Amino acid sequence: MESLTIGKVARLAEVGVETIRFYERKGLIDEPPRRESGYRQYPEDTVHRLRSIRRAKELGFTLKEIKELLALRIEPATTCEDIRGRAEAKISDIEQKIRTLKSMKEALMKLTLACRGRGPVSECPVLEAMESDER
Amino acid sequence: MESLTIGKVARLAEVGVETIRFYERKGLIDEPPRRESGYRQYPEDTVHRLRSIRRAKELGFTLKEIKELLALRIEPATTCEDIRGRAEAKISDIEQKIRTLKSMKEALMKLTLACRGRGPVSECPVLEAMESDER
DNA sequence: ATAAAGCCTGTACTATACTACAGAGTCAAG
DNA sequence: CTTGACTCTGTAGTATAGTACAGGCTTTAT
Numbered sequence: 001m002e003s004l005t006i007g008k009v010a011r012l013a014e015v016g017v018e019t020i021r022f023y024e025r026k027g028l029i030d031e032p033p034r035r036e037s038g039y040r041q042y043p044e045d046t047v048h049r050l051r052s053i054r055r056a057k058e059l060g061f062t063l064k065e066i067k068e069l070l071a072l073r074i075e076p077a078t079t080c081e082d083i084r085g086r087a088e089a090k091i092s093d094i095e096q097k098i099r100t101l102k103s104m105k106e107a108l109m110k111l112t113l114a115c116r117g118r119g120p121v122s123e124c125p126v127l128e129a130m131e132s133d134e135r
Numbered sequence: 136m137e138s139l140t141i142g143k144v145a146r147l148a149e150v151g152v153e154t155i156r157f158y159e160r161k162g163l164i165d166e167p168p169r170r171e172s173g174y175r176q177y178p179e180d181t182v183h184r185l186r187s188i189r190r191a192k193e194l195g196f197t198l199k200e201i202k203e204l205l206a207l208r209i210e211p212a213t214t215c216e217d218i219r220g221r222a223e224a225k226i227s228d229i230e231q232k233i234r235t236l237k238s239m240k241e242a243l244m245k246l247t248l249a250c251r252g253r254g255p256v257s258e259c260p261v262l263e264a265m266e267s268d269e270r
Numbered sequence: 271a272t273a274a275a276g277c278c279t280g281t282a283c284t285a286t287a288c289t290a291c292a293g294a295g296t297c298a299a300g
Numbered sequence: 301c302t303t304g305a306c307t308c309t310g311t312a313g314t315a316t317a318g319t320a321c322a323g324g325c326t327t328t329a330t
Binding site for chain 2: 275276277278279
Binding site for chain 1: 286288289295
């Protein structure tokens with residue numbers, strides 16, 4: 001078990017040192033043990049957690065939501081019912097996101113085809129796609 | 136062709152009046168014509184545009200990106216090549232998002248199954264999924 | 271005709287998610 | 301054993317995306 005300084009973790013996870021301390025304050029990562037000097041000592045898997053957070057962020061989840069997602073693993077098994085409920089809610093959330101992304105993708109593909117064929121692109125299929133996804 | 140006041144548009148699009156003016160300043164929606172009194176007069180399709188913007192935002196696109204997406208329709212046909220390039224870039228972007236969302240969804244489904252079966256949920260499949268999606 | 275509701279500009283404030291110091295102590299390579 | 305890179309806490313500043321007035325004119329319903 002190697003242990004890493006904050007700077008090393010930052011470099012490996014491709015985030016800023018300040019970001020790590022910020023996430024710690026926000027409860028997204030655990031407070032790591034310290035040496036006598038006060039320096040934080042991180043286990044290697046913190047790097048993965050940070051990368052996970054970054055990825056989830058790119059998907060449009062807020063830090064608050066990400067915290068919830070990550071919390072699903074550490075909750076005691078006694079609240080299993082609740083965990084399942086929350087996981088299922090996240091699943092429909094994700095499914096909705098996928099559906100909307102798919103229709104946007106199709107719209108964009110139509111657009112590129114129209115471009116390829118040199119046809120007129122007066123109407124906006126992107127807009128259409130996003131509009132047709134109303135619930 | 137009905138024309139709508141800002142308040143009506145806001146109600147129909149389910150956004151705030153201030154948000155519409157904000158989007159106008161940011162160039163996400165066109166400056167509408169005004170009456171003599173200075174009141175904005177919107178065409179009906181502004182409502183759809185606003186809903187589109189809201190949906191794109193939920194997918195993790197920033198206003199800047201949304202502006203780009205919307206701009207794809209109004210660019211003159213002369214830059215067709217460029218439009219196609221940008222559309223294709225957005226498509227791979229979207230595909231990546233979909234892939235990551237799918238693996239998150241699968242992870243969450245595993246989690247709910249584990250819960251259903253009352254099995255131990257010590258490891259975090261959500262985290263795993265997000266981690267295994269590294270490029 | 272008058273009052274409530276709506277709209278105008280402009281500025282200021284909020285939440286989220288960082289990012290950047292300041293000032294002081296710590297570590298490690300030559 | 302020093303010096304430069306690193307870390308600490310704490311506070312302040314930035315970008316994004318709104319949100320909330322203030323003070324004043326306009327519409328509309330009664």
